[in-house]
Amino acid sequence: MKNSLITNKIRYFRFHKDEMTQQQLADKAGVTRQTIHHIETGKYSPSLELAFKIAKEFEAPLEDIFQYNL
């Protein structure tokens, strides 16, 4: 499965939020740890709703966390 055109900085934001674990972020966003892992590695593009939940958790604008690369 090819990686999507959407990249993200979730790993970076997790690190700067007291080294938040994937499981902690997953619990707050209401998804599994595997889903967060697959988003981070570009194997899964989250829905708009999940993307907003993640952005809200990091208190950052959506476009700071997710980028679309043509």
Place this chain on the structure above:
Amino acid sequence: MSFKEKSVLGSLILTVIVFSYYFIKVFRITETSVLDIATGTFYFIGAVVLMVLLDIILHIVLTISNKHESNQINDERDTLIELKATRISYYVLVFGIFSVGISLIFSYNPLFLVNLILLFFVIAEIVGFSMQLYFYRKGV
């Protein structure tokens, strides 16, 4: 490997084992003699009951060994994987049903046709489980 993957892999293995045994048994009978409805129904119900029981035991064992993960509900990625896998297995099932329809031109043995439909249904299930595992591993 996550709880979901283990669950799908377990169901895949059980489906392959139980229904391989069922089809080998049924088609061997049809080779040597005529399969009557009572025997065919007995083997079919036996296979389904065995499948359900083994699936329940498998999931009890998985739940005990993965207490934290087993409480998780399906998230959007799980749902998407299930939908994509179901779509692919649907194509397999449709192909199978058409094949059975065409085979009616050449022969008409109701019990054989029922088992042929069941065979394609099981193949579709196996393809569905396999595709779920593929999407869990490679991404969706």
